[in-house]
Amino acid sequence: MSNENTSAIVSKVWSFCNPLRDIGVGYGDYLEQLTYLLFLKMADEFSKPPYNRKLPIPTEHNWESLTSRRGDELEQHYSKTLNVLSRQKGVLGQIFVQSQNKIKEPAMLYKIIDMIDKEQWATLGADIKGTIYEGLLEKNAEDTKSGAGQYFTPRALIRAMVECVQPEPMKTIADPACGTGGFFLAAYDFIAKQKLDKTQKHFLKHKTFFGNEIVPNTRRMCLMNLFLHNIGDFESENFISPADALISDSGLRVDYVLANPPFGRKSSMTATNEEGEQETDELTYNRQDFWETSSNKQLNFVQHIRTMLKSTGQAAVVLPDNVLFEGGAGETVRKKLMETTDLHTILRLPTGIFYRQGVKANVLFFDNKPASKQPWTKDIWIYDFRTNIHFTLKKNPLKLEDLRDFINCYNPDNRHKRKETYNADTNPEGRWRKFTYDEIINRDKTSLDITWIKDKSLADLDNLPDPDVLAGEIIENLEAGLESFREIMITINGKD
Template sequence: MSTPASSLIGKVWNYAHVLRDAGVGYGDYVEQITYLLFLKLDYETASVGRPSLIPPEYNWASLVRLDGDALQVHYQHILAELGRLKEAQQATILQTIFNKAQNKITQPALLRRLVGLIDSEDWSGLDIDIKGEIYEGLLQKNAEDVKGGAGQYFTPRPLIRAMVQALRLEPGQTVFDPACGTGGFLLAAYEYLSGLPLDRDQKIFLREHTLFGVDIVDSVVRLAAMNMYLHGIGGLHSPIRAADSLAADPGTRYDVVLANPPFGKKSAIEASTSTENGKASREKVVYERDDFIATTSNKQLNFLQHIKTVLKIGGKAAVVLPDNVLFEGGAGETIRRRLLHDCEVHTLLRLPTGIFYAQGVKANVLFFEKRPASETPWTRELWVYDLRTNLNFTLKTNPLSDKDLSDFLACYNPEARHGRQETERFRRFSYDELVARDKANLDIFWLKDKGLEDSLNLPPPEVLAREIIADLEAALEGFRTVEEELGEARG
């Protein structure tokens, strides 16, 4: 990381520890940084002739001159008022950043120090790459705070870069993430495309019409929108929306989908209903869509169906999915068989444990392309790369790096995907082999686990514990699925 960025991250993040002692969590701190940084940037750019997005009575100058209770009251007033700006078309980015905004810093002295910290820097004078790097650094530090739960929105950057490189994005394509978190996939796509030779029109299209993201969590949408803004993406109109991706077919189709849908079993929502006696009750509402192959409460299976829907014919997808999507019966089997038939499902990357902030996760990346309707299946063969067996990673001592994924990319062979060769970790399985497996199970492995053969060379205890937890959770999910299927059969 460049010196200006790392220095400023250190300065800004050191103050986070002070606020945490005062009861302000890291996630809340990054959120407050987002509000204040947007106010400061808007004021700086307006000072050099660009139109301000913020009314003068709510701008940075109106805030920075105050102190004590007056500062506290005015800051709360700014957040409330900017969150209400919905009529003006140019307020779209404001609405995204300040929607449901709240002040979490209740001590005026601490707020004054944070305002002073932001005010001491000339943010608009920093290069866009540096501003973006600073914010990405803050988001990563926030993700590292495992207790805060923010890690579920942060996919390892080496994995994201490898997925983007494998898809070989092209200028003029549209890229979508239906569970965008803080925007990591979209930024990686932007950086990849920015490195290609682009003419003026292609550069404008890249900044304003290429990248799109949705997330259901308002606070995360705010962080993603700010991340895009600091990288010069979207301009006045944020490419990030707050919505439930699974609620309905959005109608729009995209060339590329990159995603790591949130981990967890349930995607059902609950709605309040009234009974005859006037008492409120909670009713579970499962997503039922005409475009879905099967109705299920499995969140990742629903995201997989949604992604298939929003892809253009010929569109490409790379999706991070947990192991249960590969082997779960019932709706899982139905969806897998249809996906193999309707799409060209060509590559599966089995990921190692220890690379996500959510502990014990066993996940994979599924690569496929959507094809037109056909009586014969589009999947001819599935190539599986095993990056899991006999490989151990940890977030602190042995984190996943770009180098660890270089052999996968070489085997994937993005430039000539149909000229692949089998290796020890890369194997080919025909369509007939796949559909002949029990429940069309794609949980395929062939390498011997050396740890099971050599008890003197076991992985570290924390790795073993994490894998045991993952296996138990996978088994529990299986029992839940059986329970639900029995319940539906009785109902």
């Protein structure tokens, strides 16, 4: 299919966004309804020649049952169809779990069904279907009111992480908080570009990926996103679990973990008391395989991810600054991580790249190792991609090219042959610097929060960033402060 035809389909799908917003249907709701309808249309196509597949969709609630109706009858039948399909088993039930019709205007519902009906989605390339759906996911993430941004990791960052890890065919990949599936897609694309035989292709499609996502709507979007990108199938087993990954060790051991666990320090459980008020209690996971019992969600994910890895497994994980410097449980976890794994690389990320404000984060790369009396970490290489670097989501978004220097410094082909760009005498502004295990372990609280480049905004008032960048940084800091205050209030009052 030509780029022109592809663009036409993308434009057609997008054309309904604004009219729907005018009647109170946001991007998230549109994306949700589009997911239901696309699934039914593709199931209908696969049930006919040349595919002739028997699929578990009741005839009275299939795609043709929608296209044959109009007006109020269509709206009522669509609502009933969603209710019936939500009670089905397998991927079908996961796609339609808790589904409700959000498009109450029959005329608009019919137009969207007609738009989808005119295309043969089964014959469209996975890249085309994926482009359409990923575009909607990103647009939904931009809608700050919905909070969907916390489930959407910048795709440029994901691709850079995958390029560094270089996942291989016939190996397993997990994400214990997979959101809309961005890490899986990037890993799939990286592996699919290699020359694969039939067995490797089948393994990539059906047996490579394992995820957890506890938010039903996000899990639905993830399943559909993967499905449209040719990962999984109608009859696939439930490889995206709705369970909280932190509750227990499932026994799953994988070759790679690529993840950006949810922002926010505290794990919590919300319940309604006798007065009908919402109460939030801190949730502490008592697991024998954890080094430290903590209510800090991020520290728990670090420990869980280490458990998930095979003895030869590799991980690349996005984590907030507090994991690098927090004392108490944080210090214990950092020490244990350096002892039991080879924590070899840290990428300090700039502000302004995430859809949720107030986030200062890093990527930690570590390789799991078998038990040993000596610490496995020998050197930690840090790339400071934060100091004097500024991005904004709209005017200056993060691109893969922006991370190319880091990828080159990481040296994925042979990370044991690296060269520092930092030099105290000749290049004190070099962003790539090595620290020994002894240097780190002797720091206060074994802090990994390290910077050495001078912040020019503090020293040179004539070269301040643009006003919108400064405003963005102020918002980032205010949001981070508010998040801390919210956690304090929850702890004191036991209420959200």
